[in-house]
Every structure is written in C-alpha cells, then in structure tokens.
Amino acid sequence: MNESRQAGSGSGRELGLSRCPRFIAGREVMFDNEGFLWTVDDWNEELAVELAAEAGLTPLTDVHWRVLRFQRQYYHENGRAPLNRQLAQGTEMPLLELNCLFPGGIRRGARRIAGLPNPKTCM
C-alpha cells in the first residue's frame, strides 16, 4: 500500500515530548513521556533507587552509584551531560561495560536513573 495524503484531509503526528506526572518515592514528580525527569533538580537518591527498582535493578551497588554520581556532578558543574568519552573517563569504565551495568543501557538506563535530561536524539 502506498502512503497517501489526500488533498484536504488532516494529517500529522505530533512529535516532541509531553509531561507525565507520577507519584514516586513519596511525592509527585514530573517526567516526560520517555520516562526522563522533566526537571533535573527533582532528582534525589531515593528517586534513583525507585527508578532503578522499576527497571529491575536492585540493589544499586557502589559501581552504580559511582556512575550516577559522576553524571550528576558533571551536569551540575557543566550544565550539560558528559560527552561519550567524558562519561567513560569519569566513570573509569568503557561504555560497553557501563551499558551492561544498567538495564536499558546508557541512555535509558544510566542517564535516566541519574535524572539527566532526555537527550532528544534523532529517534
């Protein structure tokens, strides 16, 4: 079947992120529709534990916390997430290893649980 847009008919799929409020870790927190925190400052360690548990990751080990805390610290100091090489250097592990460490991988796992903004890549 051909994809067809007939003259005069409506069309269009909305792109972009929408707000999704949730009650988690004892409070209401705003997320986007991909599960990333809407506001970076809403993050705390209790929230990270809850998000990790939802992803099947319990408990968070020292290695997990090292990754999460590095991302938070880097974001706080630089106003953006670490680049790929900076993430590998800062966590002292190859990204292949980091990818396996978090369910969902680097972006939807480590970055999301650390409460960093959705990178909004070309997906």
Add this chain to the structure above:
Amino acid sequence: MTERPLAYLDNAATSFPKVAAVLRRMVEIYEACGVSPGRGGYDLAMEASELVAAAREKLARFFGAPDPERVVFAANASDALNLAIQGWVRPGDHVVATRLEHNSVLRPLHHLHERDGVGYDLVPFGDSGRVDVADVAAALRPTTRLAIICHGSSVLGTVQPVAEIAGACAERGVPLLVDAAQTAGQVPVDIGAWGAAAIAFTGHKALLGPSGVGGLVLSPAFEPASTRFGGTGIDSQSLVHTQAFPHRLEVGTLNLLGVIGLCEGLDHLERQGVAIAHQREVGLARRLRDGLVQLPGVDVLSPPLADGDLPIVTCNVGDVPSDDVGAILDADYSIAVRTGQHCAPMVHASLGTSEVGAVRFSLGIATTEEHIDRALEAMSAIADSC
C-alpha cells in the same frame, strides 16, 4: 583503553576530514577575490563573477546539463529541494514521491499538504531497497504535478533506477525531481541522459566541498517560480524579482567561499577519479557488511550492495538501542557513526525500526581497511555483550 585516531564513518552526513588541499585552495582564492560577485563593475567584482560563472559551467558539465544558467546555487540539497517543490507545486496539486525520501522532501510535502491541500502518495520500496518503476507509474495521476525520487537512500545505500523512473514520468508528462544529495560525487548523475526535470545536490558530502553550498540543476523545460525575493544585482529599479535563471531562484549575495570550495572539491574528486573512489569505498562497505552478517546478534538492515550502490551499511545489535551502540563505538573505539532515524522516518517505519533507530556506517574517501577492521572488532564485542 588507548585512544585510537578517529575512524570517521559518517560520510553520508558530511565528508570528513575535509581535504586539506581543498580547504587551502578555497581560502587562497577567497582571500584574493572574496568580493560580491555579480554586483559591482570593478575588476575584482568581475573576476568574482567569472569564478561563479565558471562554477556553473563546471557543475553543468558534471551533471549533464545543457545550460549553465540553469545551475542555481542554494545552501544545500534540502534548500534546493524546497526551491523546486515550493516553486512548482500549486494548491490542490498531487505529488508522487517514495518512502525512501529524506525529511527534506517529506516535510515540504507535509507543509504544502497542510497549507495548500496538496495531496501526495509515497511509493513503497521492496526488500531490495528499491522502488518498482511500475509502482511509481501506477501512482501517477492526471493531477500529478511532480514526481520526486531519492536517488540514493541515506539509510540503505540503495540507488534507484532513475532513468527508468524518469521515462515512466515523461510518458505521462510528469516532471521528475531527483534528490541526489547522497549520490552526487559517488555515481553518475546525469540530468540530460535521464530526461529528469531537476536535480538537487549538496556540496559537502561526496563532492568534498564545505557545508553551506549546494544547488538545483534544471532542465530547459522546468521552470519553478520564485519563492523568495530580493537583490540579484540585475534590474534594481524594478520591484519584480528577476525572472531569468539562475536569478529567479537565487537571492542576495552568493556563498562565494562555498562555491569556490565546491569547485575545488569537485576538482579533487575528479583527479582521484569518481568511479575509482566509488569502487574502492563500495569494496570496503561490502567487506564491512559481509563481516557484520557473520556476527551473531547483529541484524544487518541494508541489502547486499550492488556495484552502483552507495558505501552505506546499516544494522542493529540485539536489543541495544542504536544511540547506545553509537556511544560505545565513539568512546571505546573512536568510531563515529550516525544512529537514530537518519531524518528518513518512512524508511525506518518500513523496516520496523522507528522505536530503536539503527546504526549507520557510511564510508568515504578517507575510509581505510583498518577502520573496517576496527568497526567489526567493536561490533563483535558489543554483540557478545548482549
């Protein structure tokens, strides 16, 4: 892990590293002659105008166009496609394109659909990554104003049978606009031999120029209207925008630095030999694809490469999101690739990869065998980790 020199495998986005000799020559000429072409009557302005005229002639020859005045400069292929589509399609018209198109075609069509009630059909592609000429012909209607074809897919690397498609369109009196963003500089692009109405190209990919310059090559019979208006250096007393080509579609001072760089890039490519460079890159791409197919857990999405296809291989690894694969390749292996949907959402919808995207390796003039070996080593490690 010791950091290795970058293996740049994102040439479908832009060629890199830029050829140093091209950049040097571009700057040298611009330093000597970087005034406004086509405006002042002083000698240097005339010399700048001659540079632009020579560039139009060079590009007309390269694209098989009879009239250099119908080589219109634009910012890039997207810009050129907008000039053609918006300058030709009228409210209520019908357009035929394909599911292989880039957003540079899909979004103007969507815009015209929303604003002017333009209808359009997107012809599907088959497992071979190619559209069937009969399907294109069947989609053409009496009200079809324009057909558009993505010559080379930036996702799959497949090159379409444009001559046959142009023939089918010509039989029905429908002009064909060819998006040659990926193919110009890789494979022959010949508006005269094809009988196409227009070709949109960019300068910064396989033509080895800088970003910010591209163009639209028009056949003698295809005359899009102006969609933007301003200074052309001609008929300044008139409030009507100059209607002679190329000025009808050009506005304001040209990107002279880009035009010079585009010509220098083309010269460099022709010295290397377009066919020789293409053959080498496709050979490397085949080696990459053959290696990836052997890796358990790697799903190669792009079909086997024919001789005239582009050096592009697209794949996924298990359920690892494509952007995570790209991050691993970058940080751990110094390999730059493009992930996601590649601004071609209909291709990914057809492949079933809209949610996860895909990893695209696109090779170029600077790609080496070591880059391919490294890519295979990396993809093997990622696949093993799943």
